[in-house]
Amino acid sequence: MASCQNQTSKTPAIDPANFDLSVAPNVDFYQYATGGWQARNPLKPEYSRFGSFDVIAENNQKRINDLFQEMTKLDAAKGSVEQKISDLYKMGLDSARLNAEGAAPIEAGVRELLSLTDRDRLTEAVARLHHTVANPFFGVGVQADLMNSDVNALYISQSGLTMGDRDYYLEPENENIRTAYKEYLKKIFRLAGLPEAELDKAVAGVMDIETKLAEKSWSNVELRNIPAQYNPTKRADFEKTYDAVDWAAYYKAMGIGDFETIIVTTPSAIAAANDLMKNAPIEELRYYLAAQYINAAASYLSDEFQQASFDFYGKVMSGQQEQKPRWKRAMSVPNGTLGEAVGEMYVAKYFPAEDKARMTELVKNLQKALSQHIAALDWMSDATKARAQEKLSAFTVKIGYPDKWKDYSTLEIDPAKSYWENIVGANEWYTADNIAKLGKPVDKDEWHMSPQTVNAYYNPTTNEICFPAAILQPPFYNPDADDAVNYGAIGVVIGHEMTHGFDDQGRQFDKDGNMNNWWTEEDAAAFKAKTDVLVKQFDAIEVLPAKDGQPALHANGALCLGENIADQGGLRVAWTAYHNSLEGKEKPAPIDGFTPEQRFYLGYATLWAQNIRDEEAARLTKLDVHSLGKWRVNATLRNLQTFYDTFGITDGPMFMPEEERVIIW
Incomplete structure (x- = not known):
C-alpha cells in the first residue's frame, strides 16, 4: 500500500503477499486473506491496533503535516486560518515551553475549584x-x-x-x-x-x-x-x-x-x-471537579502530565508501549480544531474531481441494488416495503467535502497565551457554536466529519450518507483495481452506510429523519427474530481466552448489532450491484488465478486486516459498537451462501449449516 505514494507505479488490487496460504479458506478466511499482511505489519510500540484504516491515516498524517510545515514558513496574516493552524501546531511542538510552564497554565483553575466550600x-x-x-x-x-x-x-x-x-x-x-x-x-x-x-x-x-x-x-x-x-x-x-x-x-x-x-x-x-x-460531601465534589479539569488539560501541558495521561489511557487501557511522536500529537490538534479549514486545503491538493464522479456513480448503483433487495424480501409486507423504498430514494448523499465551509473567523488562536489557554478558548468557541443552534432550523448541509477523515457515516435525522474524501484511497477505493475488488471494498462501505438506514436503530426513523414507527407489528417482529439470531451468533465468539484467573471474554452481539447488520447488508448489496454492472458484458476473466467473485471477497477482507493488542481488544469489546476486524470478516461471511459457493466451502470451521444462518437485508 505504501506504493500508492509512488505516482509512477500502480497499487496492486490484490496483493498476494497479504495471504497466509498455510491456512485454508474454509478454516479461517480472515487469516487466509490477511495473515501475510499481519506478519508484514507488526505492531509498532505507538499503536494498540494497526490496520488498513491506519495505513491510510498514517498517509494522511504525513500529507497534513506537510501542509502544516509549509504554513509555518509563511508570514501568515493575524486572524487567517493559516496563522491559526500554524501557531496551534507550533505550540504543540514546543516541548521546551511546555516543560518550562509546567502546571502554571492550570494553577488558577485548580486553585479555584479546590477552594469550593x-x-x-x-x-x-x-x-x-x-x-x-x-x-x-x-x-x-x-x-x-x-x-x-x-x-x-x-x-x-x-x-x-x-x-x-x-x-x-x-x-x-x-x-x-x-x-x-x-x-x-x-x-x-x-x-x-x-x-x-x-x-x-x-x-x-x-x-x-x-x-x-x-x-x-x-x-x-x-x-x-x-x-x-x-x-x-x-x-x-x-x-x-x-x-x-x-x-x-x-x-x-x-x-x-x-x-x-x-x-x-x-x-x-x-x-x-x-x-x-x-x-455528597463538598470536599469530594471539589476534588472530583478538579480531577475533571486536570485530566482534560493533561495532554496539553508538560511532558510529565502527558506521560501520566499516556501511562494510564495508552498503556493500561489500550496496551500501547510508546506515545505517538510529538509531531503526530501536535498535528492532530489543529487538524481537529480547525478541521474544515484543513479539509479545504486537503481536497484542493489530494482529491481529484474524477474520484467524486466515480463515487457518485457507485452510490447510484448501490442504491439500485438495495432497492432490489428490499423488493425481494420474503419477511416484509408490501406496505412496509413501500415505505422502505421511499426512505431509500430520499437519501441525501455527501461525497468528498461540503458545499460550504465552516467559518472560523471568530475563533482566536493567540501564541502569546499558553497552549492550554488556546485549547480552552477553542472549546468555548465550539460550545457557543453548538448552543447558538438551539431553536433554529437544522443545517442539513453541515458535515459531521472533516474531508480528511478516513471514515464514513449515516445520519438518521437527516437521512444522509457521507463519504469524506480521505476514504477514497486503497484499499477502500483503488483506481488501478478491477471492479470486483472495488465493489468488495468501497462498494461494501457504501452499502454498509446505506444499510444503517435500516438497521435496528436506523429503521426507527422515516424518510424525513423523524423517529417514527413506519413498520407493521408483524414486520417489526420478523425483523427482531432475525436480529436476535445475529446477536446470538456474535455472543458466541470468544474474543480472548480465560487467563490469569480472568474469565474468557466474549463479543457483545447486542452492542454491535447495528454494525453487524450493516456489514452483512453492505456485502449482499455490493455483491448484487457488482453483478448488475456486468449485465450485457462478458464475464471478466480470472486475474492472478482468482475469479471476480473471489476477488470481491478478498477485497472485503483486506479492509479489516489488522494487528491488535489484547488490552485494546478487551477495551473495544466493551466500548465499541463495531466488531473486531477478524469477526467482521469470518462471522459475517458465515451467513452468506455466495461466499461458500465462491470458495467451494462445504465444511470446516468457516461453514455454518443453512438452518443456523440469518439473512436480514
Whole structure:
C-alpha cells in the first residue's frame, strides 16, 4: 500500500503477499486473506491496533503535516486560518515551553475549584467546566429533535466518568484498571500541586463520586435504545425534578436562551448526578471537579502530565508501549480544531474531481441494488416495503467535502497565551457554536466529519450518507483495481452506510429523519427474530481466552448489532450491484488465478486486516459498537451462501449449516 505514494507505479488490487496460504479458506478466511499482511505489519510500540484504516491515516498524517510545515514558513496574516493552524501546531511542538510552564497554565483553575466550600457555588463551577473543557455530572448540548428533525432541540445526557464506561468502575475483573486509575489520579493531583498529605483523600473522593455515578449510568447496550432516551420534559418540570442546579445561572453561563422543552436522555443517571450534587460531601465534589479539569488539560501541558495521561489511557487501557511522536500529537490538534479549514486545503491538493464522479456513480448503483433487495424480501409486507423504498430514494448523499465551509473567523488562536489557554478558548468557541443552534432550523448541509477523515457515516435525522474524501484511497477505493475488488471494498462501505438506514436503530426513523414507527407489528417482529439470531451468533465468539484467573471474554452481539447488520447488508448489496454492472458484458476473466467473485471477497477482507493488542481488544469489546476486524470478516461471511459457493466451502470451521444462518437485508 505504501506504493500508492509512488505516482509512477500502480497499487496492486490484490496483493498476494497479504495471504497466509498455510491456512485454508474454509478454516479461517480472515487469516487466509490477511495473515501475510499481519506478519508484514507488526505492531509498532505507538499503536494498540494497526490496520488498513491506519495505513491510510498514517498517509494522511504525513500529507497534513506537510501542509502544516509549509504554513509555518509563511508570514501568515493575524486572524487567517493559516496563522491559526500554524501557531496551534507550533505550540504543540514546543516541548521546551511546555516543560518550562509546567502546571502554571492550570494553577488558577485548580486553585479555584479546590477552594469550593459553598454548595451554592457548585453551579458556577460546573457550568464553567461544561462551557470550556469537561462535562462533570452531566452534559448539555443541541442537536436535531428526534421527533421533529427540522428543528434543533436541547438535550441533557449522562456524563462525568473519566474512565469512559461504567463497567470499569463496577465489574470485579476491572480491579487492575481501577488500581491504575487511582495511581493516575494521584500522579496528576501531585503534578498540579496538591499537597502530598491530601493525595489519598482526593483520590478516594473522586472514586466515590464517579463510582456512584457509574452505578446509575446506562450501559452501552442500553444507550442503543433510542426511544428510551427520548424524554421531552417541560422546562419547569425539569428544573423542579433536578433541583441541585441553579438553572437560571447555568443557562446564563452557557449562553442558553429561551426554550420550552429539554430532552432528558438518561433520567436515572441525571437523577443520580442531581443527588450527588445535593448531598455528597463538598470536599469530594471539589476534588472530583478538579480531577475533571486536570485530566482534560493533561495532554496539553508538560511532558510529565502527558506521560501520566499516556501511562494510564495508552498503556493500561489500550496496551500501547510508546506515545505517538510529538509531531503526530501536535498535528492532530489543529487538524481537529480547525478541521474544515484543513479539509479545504486537503481536497484542493489530494482529491481529484474524477474520484467524486466515480463515487457518485457507485452510490447510484448501490442504491439500485438495495432497492432490489428490499423488493425481494420474503419477511416484509408490501406496505412496509413501500415505505422502505421511499426512505431509500430520499437519501441525501455527501461525497468528498461540503458545499460550504465552516467559518472560523471568530475563533482566536493567540501564541502569546499558553497552549492550554488556546485549547480552552477553542472549546468555548465550539460550545457557543453548538448552543447558538438551539431553536433554529437544522443545517442539513453541515458535515459531521472533516474531508480528511478516513471514515464514513449515516445520519438518521437527516437521512444522509457521507463519504469524506480521505476514504477514497486503497484499499477502500483503488483506481488501478478491477471492479470486483472495488465493489468488495468501497462498494461494501457504501452499502454498509446505506444499510444503517435500516438497521435496528436506523429503521426507527422515516424518510424525513423523524423517529417514527413506519413498520407493521408483524414486520417489526420478523425483523427482531432475525436480529436476535445475529446477536446470538456474535455472543458466541470468544474474543480472548480465560487467563490469569480472568474469565474468557466474549463479543457483545447486542452492542454491535447495528454494525453487524450493516456489514452483512453492505456485502449482499455490493455483491448484487457488482453483478448488475456486468449485465450485457462478458464475464471478466480470472486475474492472478482468482475469479471476480473471489476477488470481491478478498477485497472485503483486506479492509479489516489488522494487528491488535489484547488490552485494546478487551477495551473495544466493551466500548465499541463495531466488531473486531477478524469477526467482521469470518462471522459475517458465515451467513452468506455466495461466499461458500465462491470458495467451494462445504465444511470446516468457516461453514455454518443453512438452518443456523440469518439473512436480514
